[in-house]
Amino acid sequence: MSCRCVFAIDTTSTHASIALRHGDTVLETSLAQAGSHASVLMQAIDSILDQARVSPSQLDGIVYGQGPGSFPGVRIGIAVAQGLAHAHAVPMMGVCSLENIAWQASSDITALGSAHVAIDARMGELYVREFQRHADQLVPLGDSQLVAIEQFPDASVRHILGNAPALYRDLAARAASAGIGVSHSQLLPSARTAMMIAMQSDHAWHSPAQAQAVYVRQHVADKLGEGKRR
Numbered sequence: 001m002s003c004r005c006v007f008a009i010d011t012t013s014t015h016a017s018i019a020l021r022h023g024d025t026v027l028e029t030s031l032a033q034a035g036s037h038a039s040v041l042m043q044a045i046d047s048i049l050d051q052a053r054v055s056p057s058q059l060d061g062i063v064y065g066q067g068p069g070s071f072p073g074v075r076i077g078i079a080v081a082q083g084l085a086h087a088h089a090v091p092m093m094g095v096c097s098l099e100n101i102a103w104q105a106s107s108d109i110t111a112l113g114s115a116h117v118a119i120d121a122r123m124g125e126l127y128v129r130e131f132q133r134h135a136d137q138l139v140p141l142g143d144s145q146l147v148a149i150e151q152f153p154d155a156s157v158r159h160i161l162g163n164a165p166a167l168y169r170d171l172a173a174r175a176a177s178a179g180i181g182v183s184h185s186q187l188l189p190s191a192r193t194a195m196m197i198a199m200q201s202d203h204a205w206h207s208p209a210q211a212q213a214v215y216v217r218q219h220v221a222d223k224l225g226e227g228k229r230r
Contacts, residue, residue, distance in 0.1 A: 003060045007049075007084075008195035011041070011077030012069030012097045013119075018044055019191035021199075022052045028192045041080050056088045061205060063198040065189050066094035067214040068127045068144050069119075074213050082211045091205040093198045096214060098129040098144055098162075100189035103197055105161045108183055109133050114141070116157050118164035124149055126164050127216060130156075137201070146216045153180055162187065 008019045018041070019028040029044050049056065064081040067074040078094075085092045098117040102109060109115045114132035121127045125148055130141040149168055153160060159181040165172040166185035175182055197203065 003199060005054060005059050006061045006063060006195055006198060007045075007059050008063035008191040008198070009041070009045075009077050009081050010065035010095075010097075010100065010189045010191045010194050011073040011080075012065040012067050013073070013188045014070070015188055016041065016073065016077070017191040018048055019195050020048050020052055020054065021195055022054050025052065026192065026195075027052055028190075038076050038080055041076070045080070045084070056084055056090070059088065059090045061091050061093060061198065063093045063095060063191075063194045064211065065097055065100065065191070065194055066212060067097055068121065068146075068216040069097045069189070071215065074215065078211055078213055082208050085211075086208040090208075092208055092211050093203055093205050094212060094214075095194040095197050095203070096129070096140075096144060097189040098127060099131070099138070099140060099197065100193050101162055101184070101187045102129075102131040102138055102140075103193050104187050104190070105184040106133070106138055108159065108161065109138065112159050112181070115159040115161050116153070117162045118147075118152060118160050119162040120164060120167050121146060121217065123217075125217070126152055128152060144214060144216050153178065159183070161185075 006021045010017050016031040027048050062081050062085045101117050110133045116130045118126045118128045125146050128147045129144045132139055161184045163185050165182045
């Protein structure tokens with residue numbers, strides 16, 4: 001699919017961001033805490049489209065952060081992206097939050113061969129996924145996992161990317177004593193990176209009706225859904 005005009009949104013972490021590529025121009029806006037406020041997101045989207053003089057009907061694709069991450073953020077971000085895509089018949093692509101961070105630290109993964117991305121999932125747990133470099137592609141080894149903090153890292157881990165070591169001193173101490181490297185602890189998923197993944201990877205585009213979140217901790221997501229239906 002030829003993509004000259006692509007919009008991306010990521011609201012999976014504490015800082016939301018949106019990005020727009022129009023030809024050779026890329027615009028990006030960061031919005032602290034906006035992941036929980038759809039109205040703030042819509043205002044920012046209108047602003048970035050106006051700045052580029054692009055109408056939603058001109059978009060070739062919409063990329064969204066599908067999680068794992070903040071449950072309200074993931075839900076609202078996908079709803080906003082899905083509504084925009086559905087209204088203008090634009091295809092969509094979901095990007096995993098952990099893959100987003102791995103792409104930002106791809107030089108480390110290339111040098112090391114593989115690394116685990118580990119980010120805070122709260123409730124004493126982490127979201128974890130391993131990535132390796134294969135030829136020119138960043139390849140995930142398995143799905144995103146929910147791991148108890150005290151059980152990470154294990155013997156399979158060579159290097160850790162993401163905020164987990166910065167947030168949990170005991171985890172960082174265990175990694176240091178085992179000779180496990182740590183880097184890029186301040187990285188967060190970004191819309192700009194999600195857009196790069198969409199443009200350069202072999203991920204498939206899909207219809208708005210097929211947009212899907214990756215929650216991992218499904219029982220909490222189910223409770224949120226029940227509360228919304230009441």
